[in-house]
Amino acid sequence: MAISLKVNGKSRTVDAAPGTPLLWVLRDHLGLTGTKFGCGAAQCGACTVHVNGEPTRACVTPHDSLADAEIVTIEGVSGAAAEAIRNAWIAKDVPQCGYCQAGQIMSATALLKSNPAPDDAAIDEAMSGNLCRCATYMSIRRAIKEAAATL
């Protein structure tokens, strides 16, 4: 059944099977492939997007539960926190293989939006749902602190 979703500020009509996870609607129906598939079980965070500003695992979120929601992906994330995170990520050379980084950036941006000066405990809390097999955790922590300092 076709439904309307608001993705990155634009209204998009999607005709996907009921219960199809948002991740596959983004990637396969809307061509927004910046959001990655990692585990399909909300364990790794590679598929993190914002739903009404909250970091959300798209791989386990049925798209048809989001009819009135504001969905933001890595392609559309914007604002002061997103800008600070993007600049810090470049300055600190955070990505290694890069696969998890869209999810890391979405979680980090949501953190800075709700807490512009996070301490280590707040960073652990916000970022522990995002796995990184290259283990860029030290770089991520440095970049979040640098981004916070510029806000």
Added chain:
Amino acid sequence: MAKWGRKLPKGRGLGIAAHRSFLSYVATVVEVAVSADGTLTIPGVWVAVDAGTVINPRHVRAQMEGGTIYGLSNALYGAITAKDGAVVQDNFPSWRLMRMGEAPRAFEVEIVASDAPPGGVGEPPTPPAAPALANAIFAATGHRLRTLPFIGADGSKLALPTKQSA
């Protein structure tokens, strides 16, 4: 750089290990803090690397951090077992990987100046991570853990021998 030999509070310990692979030498010191119930944290890690001629020092530092944390992750959590001809651990719920909150708090890397031919930096930090960690746990607790992984996919604490069995 790790201030080896410094006085540490009870439950803390330093461990060291070194290994040569892919033409590169990596020496690793891990500091652990182990509480009485076996809860482990990693306050610091120090890595010295001689990889010959270094083209991109930031890349070398990133690889030392990442390769070391991957080694620590496998030592603590990363069992791979086979059953009926297939690997049991098929996804992250059963194959546990170190998360941000479990990663070391501090991490220093020292690159030894050298004009020798360039060696690898991707894998060389991984082999010394587990023995440095195990030595640190011994220094902190007096117990040699000899079965990997030390915590496992579902655990939260080190399996330290009880006083009766020690």
